[in-house]
Amino acid sequence: GDSVTQMEGPVTLSEEAFLTINCTYTATGYPSLFWYVQYPGEGLQLLLKATKADDKGSNKGFEATYRKETTSFHLEKGSVQVSDSAVYFCALSVGGFQKLVFGTGTRLLVSP
Amino acid sequence: EAGVAQSPRYKIIEKRQSVAFWCNPISGHATLYWYQQILGQGPKLLIQFQNNGVVDDSQLPKDRFSAERLKGVDSTLKIQPAKLEDSAVYLCASSLFGRGVLQETQYFGPGTRLLVL
Numbered sequence: 001g002d003s004v005t006q007m008e009g010p011v012t013l014s015e016e017a018f019l020t021i022n023c024t025y026t027a028t029g030y031p032s033l034f035w036y037v038q039y040p041g042e043g044l045q046l047l048l049k050a051t052k053a054d055d056k057g058s059n060k061g062f063e064a065t066y067r068k069e070t071t072s073f074h075l076e077k078g079s080v081q082v083s084d085s086a087v088y089f090c091a092l093s094v095g096g097f098q099k100l101v102f103g104t105g106t107r108l109l110v111s112p
Numbered sequence: 113e114a115g116v117a118q119s120p121r122y123k124i125i126e127k128r129q130s131v132a133f134w135c136n137p138i139s140g141h142a143t144l145y146w147y148q149q150i151l152g153q154g155p156k157l158l159i160q161f162q163n164n165g166v167v168d169d170s171q172l173p174k175d176r177f178s179a180e181r182l183k184g185v186d187s188t189l190k191i192q193p194a195k196l197e198d199s200a201v202y203l204c205a206s207s208l209f210g211r212g213v214l215q216e217t218q219y220f221g222p223g224t225r226l227l228v229l
Contacts, residue, residue, distance in 0.1 A: 004154070036220075043116070044155070044203065044220040089154055098143075098207070098216055099168060102154030 002027045006090045006103035013080055013110050021075040021106045023064075023090035031092035033057075033066055033073040034100070038087045047075075047088070085110045114138065116221035118204050124227045130192035133224045137185070137206030144181055145218060146189050147203040155203055161187065191226075199228045 007022040025031065035047040035057070048057030053068035062077045073090060090103040117136040125131050137144050143162050147155035158177065160168040163184040172179070176195070181187040191198055205218040 041222075043222040044205075046217050046219075049217070091154070098218075099157050099160065100145075100147075100155070100218060102156070104152065104154050 002031070002092060002094055002101045004090050004092055004101055004103035006088075006106050009087075009105075009107040011106060011108050013108070015082055015110055015112055016079045017110075019075070019077040019080045019084075019108065021088055021090075021108070023073045023075065023103060025071050025073065025090075025092050027071075027092055027094050029094040031094040033064070034091045034093070035062070035064055035073070035075050036089040036091060036102075038089065038105070040086070044089065080108070080110045082110045082112055084108060116204055116206055116219055118202075118221040118224055120224060121222065122225050122227075124229065125194055126229050127196055128193040130190065131194055131226065132188055132190045133202050133204075133226075135187045135189070135204030135221060137187070137204070138219055141206035141208050141219075142184070143207045143209065144187050145205040145207075146179060146187070147205065149201040149203055149223070151200070158189070194226075194228045196228050199226055201225050 003026045005024050032051045034049045036044045037047045038044050048059040050057040050066040056065045064073050064075045087105045087107045089105045091100045093100050119134050145160050146158045149155040158172045159179045161181040164181045179189045201223040203223045204221045207216045207218045
């Protein structure tokens with residue numbers, strides 16, 4: 001079945017460090033790919049998305065490129081801030097009903 | 113624009129009791145989703161409604177879970193009787209169209225945290 005695998009956390013970084021959170025997927029069709037973020041005490045928010053191979057999603061300094069050849073959608077940011085501390089979920093949707101399949105989440109902790 | 117509303121935010125019950133969660137989606141959104149998020153895991157879809165019809169309930173434990181979306185707006189998710197393993201955050205989400213629309217964003221509510229003792 002369809003699934004998403006992302007790196008385990010927590011990822012601990014100092015402010016202004018470079019961030020990479022790895023995400024790979026398995027899907028029977030051609031999925032759309034998403035990164036959602038969950039800040040402490042808040043609901044899930046869409047961070048960025050990409051719908052076809054080689055598309056790059058970007059938002060708030062975060063980027064991810066849809067790599068079909070490696071079935072990956074790694075999240076990157078050049079310089080993290082303390083306010084980026086949150087749990088990040090990689091997800092895919094495929095098929096007519098747009099059902100989301102999530103990874104287990106990666107907690108990011110950024111210290112001043 | 114108001115977001116997805118859920119209540120209650122927290123609930124503590126004993127096993128074998130029943131519990132109900134309420135969700136009010138963003139106005140005009142046709143599709144409503146209920147997800148279960150167990151601690152340390154990603155959300156898992158329980159049921160998806162398109163207007164007031166069910167389009168996917170393949171992962172809903174139907175012997176104890178039920179959900180309805182009367183009039184295609186608000187929705188209620190019920191657990192009866194609850195088990196210890198039902199302790200989780202229950203997330204409601206909505207999207208404008210749902211079926212057949214690619215790239216569509218799902219908007220999530222804050223969730224209801226359930227603890228079953």
